[in-house]
Amino acid sequence: MLWALLQGESSVACLAELAGAAPTAVSQHLAKLRLAGLVKGRREGTFVYYSAADDHVRRLLRQALFHADHLDRGDDAEPAAAIRAVAGD
Incomplete structure (x- = not known):
């Protein structure tokens, strides 16, 4: 959800x-x-x-989903840069 x-x-x-x-x-x-x-x-x-609720919650959700997805894939990529690219931050 x-x-x-x-x-x-x-x-x-x-x-x-x-x-x-x-x-x-x-x-x-x-x-x-x-x-x-x-x-x-x-x-x-x-x-x-x-x-x-707000931008902070959206960022937290994106980070959590990114983390879960990359744990599943065994990806060691730097999450912060990839999250910023996906989130447009």
Whole structure:
């Protein structure tokens, strides 16, 4: 879900479809992520659209995903330079 939120804001229904999970489970996870300050919600009518809380959270998520991906590949590349290139920082 967090990877999806790096792409932009999304509704519970979209996130549930992407994750292959029930909307109620996704909603519960989002509530916990919101309490932790990692995501924020924007209400539009009856829908709530979620996104990463801020630029700091987006950078942390990119770094965590980069790290996990390169651990899987056994890549010893310097993560900071690659993250900046991917993130456009």
